[in-house]
Amino acid sequence: MPYAIDEDLATALVALYPRLVQRAAEPVKVALQRLLDEEHARRGVPDATGALHPFALTQGTLLREEFDLSTHAHQEGWTLGALIVDVKGMIHVNARHGFPAGDAMLRAVVASLQARFPGAKVVRLHGDNFAVLLVPTSGLSLAQAPRDAVRARLAADVAAALPAGAEVPDFTLARLELTLEQPTHWQVLGPLVWGELERAYTLERLGQAEELQRRRLRLDGFVPGASPA
Secondary structure (H helix, E strand, C coil): CCCCCCHHHHHHHHHCCHHHHCCCCCHHHHHHHHHHHHHHHHCCCCCCCCCECHHHHHCCCCCHHHHHHCHHHCCCCEEEEEEEEEECCHHHHHHHHCHHHHHHHHHHHHHHHHHHCCCCEEEEEECCEEEEEECHHHCCCHHHCCHHHHHHHHHHHHHHHCCCCCCCCCEEEEEEEEEEECCCCHHHHHHHHHHHHHHHHHHHHCCCCCCCEEEEEECCCCCCCCCCC
C-alpha cells in the first residue's frame, strides 16, 4: 500500500539536508534516500567499495560483539590491531583514466585487504583512506601485516584493476596497536578507535610515526568492588 507523509514531516525531512536538496527536483525523495543510506551505514551495510562506513564504527555496533566476546581480556586491556591504508595521488588516477577506473581501483584495494586479512573489518575512513581492524575474534595480529608485503600485494591487485599501462599509485601505510584499559561499555570503543586511527595516519603522513605505533589509553571504567569490612 502507498504511504504518505504530511507537509510538516516532509519539511522537517528536507531540513536535515539543506545543501543536498537545494537543487533537487524531488527534495523529499533525495532526503529520504540519504537518511536510509546513513541508517544502512550504521547497521554495517558495505558501501560501493565493499568497505564499511565510519558510521558503523562510531555510531553502530561494529565492535559490540568484540567487547562481549573478549571480556576475559579486559583486566589487561582490550587490544586491537589496525592497518591504515591511504592511496597516494588518487586525484591523478581519476583525472587520467576517469572516475569509473578510480572506483574500480578502490574496489580492488578493499578486495585485496579483505583477501589478505579474512575475518578483519575493513572501514572506509575517507574517500581513498581505509582501515583494516584486526579485531580480537579474527585471530589476526599485526605480525601478519608487514608493510612491505601488504604494499606489494596492494600494488599487484590494483594494477590488475587499472587500464593497461596505467601507473600504479603508491600507498601510505600506518600500523597501530591500540589497548584500552577498562572500557565501560562497547559504545565507547568505536569513537575512540576512530580517533586513534586518524591520529596514527596523520603521524605516519607527517613522518613522525614509529614503524609500529603503540597506544595505551586508561579509561578506568570498572566499578570498584566493596571494600572488605
